[in-house]
Amino acid sequence: MYDLAIMWDWLAFAVRWLHVITGIAWIGASFYFIALDLGLRRAPDMPQGAYGEEWEVHGGGFYHTTKYLVAPDRLPEHLIWHKWQAYSTWLSGVALLAIVYWAGAELFLIDPTKADLTTWQAIALSAAFIAVAWIGYDLLCKSPLKTQPTAVMLVLFAGIVVASWSLDQVFTGRAALLHLGAMTATIMTANVFFIIMPNQRIVVADLKAGRTPDAKYGQIAKLRSTHNNYLTLPVLFLMLSNHYPLSFGTEYAWIIACLVFLTGVTIRHYFNTLHATGEGPAWTWGVTAVLFVIMAWLSTVSPFDGDYEAVENAPITPAALRFAQAEGFQEAANTIRGRCSMCHAREPVWEGMHWAPKGVHLETDGDIALHARQIYLQSGVSHAMPPANITDMTNEERATIREWFRDAGGASFAGLG
Numbered sequence: 001m002y003d004l005a006i007m008w009d010w011l012a013f014a015v016r017w018l019h020v021i022t023g024i025a026w027i028g029a030s031f032y033f034i035a036l037d038l039g040l041r042r043a044p045d046m047p048q049g050a051y052g053e054e055w056e057v058h059g060g061g062f063y064h065t066t067k068y069l070v071a072p073d074r075l076p077e078h079l080i081w082h083k084w085q086a087y088s089t090w091l092s093g094v095a096l097l098a099i100v101y102w103a104g105a106e107l108f109l110i111d112p113t114k115a116d117l118t119t120w121q122a123i124a125l126s127a128a129f130i131a132v133a134w135i136g137y138d139l140l141c142k143s144p145l146k147t148q149p150t151a152v153m154l155v156l157f158a159g160i161v162v163a164s165w166s167l168d169q170v171f172t173g174r175a176a177l178l179h180l181g182a183m184t185a186t187i188m189t190a191n192v193f194f195i196i197m198p199n200q201r202i203v204v205a206d207l208k209a210g211r212t213p214d215a216k217y218g219q220i221a222k223l224r225s226t227h228n229n230y231l232t233l234p235v236l237f238l239m240l241s242n243h244y245p246l247s248f249g250t251e252y253a254w255i256i257a258c259l260v261f262l263t264g265v266t267i268r269h270y271f272n273t274l275h276a277t278g279e280g281p282a283w284t285w286g287v288t289a290v291l292f293v294i295m296a297w298l299s300t301v302s303p304f305d306g307d308y309e310a311v312e313n314a315p316i317t318p319a320a321l322r323f324a325q326a327e328g329f330q331e332a333a334n335t336i337r338g339r340c341s342m343c344h345a346r347e348p349v350w351e352g353m354h355w356a357p358k359g360v361h362l363e364t365d366g367d368i369a370l371h372a373r374q375i376y377l378q379s380g381v382s383h384a385m386p387p388a389n390i391t392d393m394t395n396e397e398r399a400t401i402r403e404w405f406r407d408a409g410g411a412s413f414a415g416l417g
Contacts, residue, residue, distance in 0.1 A: 003411045005373050006381060012099045019092040023239075026085035027232055033082070034229045038275035040067055049073065070203065070213045079204075083197055090189035097182060101126065101175055106319045107370060108175055115170040125170060126179060133163065133183035134190045141224070149223070153230075160184075160261055164254040173248035174241075174359055177257050181238025184231050191224040229272070233264035245355035246299040256295045263291045300354060320369035326408035332401050333368045336375060339391040376405040 040052030049068050056063045101109045105119045109126065117125070136159060145151045163183060167176035199217035206213040237260045241247040247256055266284040274280035316324050323329065343350045344362040360374065361367045368375065378385040379393065380401035386393055405411065 003381075005376060005405075005411055008099075008103075009373075009377055012096065015092055015096045015099060019089065019096050022085060022088040022092055026089045027236070029082050029085050030225075030228060030232060034225075034272065035275045036065060037067070038272055047072065069218055070215050075204065075207050081197070081200075083192055086189050086192040090185060093182065093185060097126070097178075101178065106317050109171055111170075111172040111175075112317075114168075117170070122171070126175075129163070129167065129179055130183050130186050134186050137187045138190070138194070141227075156227075157258075157261060161258050164257045168254040172359075173250070173253045177238050177241045177248045177253060180257050181235050181241075184235050184238070188228045188231055188235070191228055195224045196221040230265055230268050231261075233267055234261045237264075243358065245357065245359040246296075249355045249359040250299050250301075252298040252301065256298050259291050259295050259298075263288050266291070316366040316369055320366065320372065323372040323405070323408045323410065324365050324369035326404055328400060328404035328407055329365075329369070332375075332404035333365060335393070335397040335400055336362050336368050336379075339386055339393045339397065340375075340379070342391070343386075372405055372408065372410055375401060376410060380405060 036054060039054050041054065043053050046053055046066065049070065049072060051067050051069045053064065053066045056065070102123045105122045110117050110119070110122045137156065140152060140155055140159075145155065160180070164176070164180050167179050171179065199221040202217050203213040237247075238257065241257075247253065250256070266288045270280040270284040340362045342348065343353055344356045344360050344367075346356070346361055346363065348354065348356055360371055362371060362375070375385075380398055383389060383398075
């Protein structure tokens with residue numbers, strides 16, 4: 001049988017892998033050039049128009065780099081443009097967003113207790129948040145505040161707070177944090193595509209035409225590049241947050257997300273200062289540690305309110321209904337409750353566990369039907385769950401899960417379930 005559910009999961013895996021690879025390339029280049037820029041030193045024998053130089057040793061050789069603020073008196077034939085790392089990271093990220101959150105909107109994106117959205121409404125809102133983030137940020141950078149970098153950063157952070165709270169009002173906690181990361185990553189990529197690269201092309205064109213390039217283009221590009229540098233670490237945290245319910249599965253997830261941006265500033269400030277002066281300010285680590293402790297505390301102060309009657313009576317979504325009505329559902333559901341619900345519960349009873357892994361609850365019929373595809377892949381096709389088979393799920397029970405899912409037509413369905 002052609003199992004589309006398995007192939008869809010492998011597609012998501014492949015795109016996620018691509019996203020990680022391209023992200024490493026982009027972030028690595030960004031970090032390197034910021035460190036290089038801050039480490040530049042003046043020297044008496046530098047070429048005319050040079051701003052600074054840096055000597056480095058790596059891989060058994062020495063590298064001598066010279067930076068020109070505008071451009072050198074001649075342009076070499078071999079000129080490397082650093083752009084595709086950013087573009088490929090964003091494109092693969094959008095593809096992953098579509099595969100996981102748009103195709104699986106009823107499971108990962110929509111939270112009916114927050115907003116009664118149809119699938120298309122949720123997807124449209126998802127795309128709108130991402131687009132508005134760039135438009136608002138770009139207008140801010142072109143506003144009268146553009147000559148006051150500190151004011152721009154403060155207004156930008158206020159916008160992040162508003163966006164974080166707004167996302168948390170309409171989407172699942174997991175999707176809210178992921179979208180805040182996607183919005184920020186879009187700002188960073190758009191900086192490269194709409195600002196940094198066009199400005200660099202103007203400089204190159206002027207140089208080729210024998211004109212003296214205006215230094216303002218390089219200054220504007222440098223400002224946007226610096227913004228990207230400070231936004232990188234929060235984006236990494238938010239993209240990884242979907243694996244950690246303690247970050248998204250709490251009433252105060254939107255505050256945790258905002259504090260993550262502050263830790264990104266303190267950490268980058270340390271390294272940027274270190275690269276520029278040779279010594280980083282130690283206080284930044286203390287502030288980062290305090291912020292991290294506050295985030296950890298916030299993740300524990302909003303336990304489940306105990307309204308189990310509302311949970312039991314919650315309607316089963318249309319996408320999940322066919323799995324709840326399929327032959328063998330009750331037998332599979334009894335297995336899942338007996339082997340999985342001690343951890344995958346709103347109040348886990350497993351010692352030392354405060355939140356269900358990945359925020360997945362498997363207590364009610366609606367829970368189990370909604371997560372059918374995940375159950376099938378994690379416990380039916382593979383032995384990933386329970387971890388180390390700690391609850392002794394038998395092969396016969398796994399076969400029951402497979403038969404139930406396939407009888408419902410799940411193996412030929414790539415989306416929800």
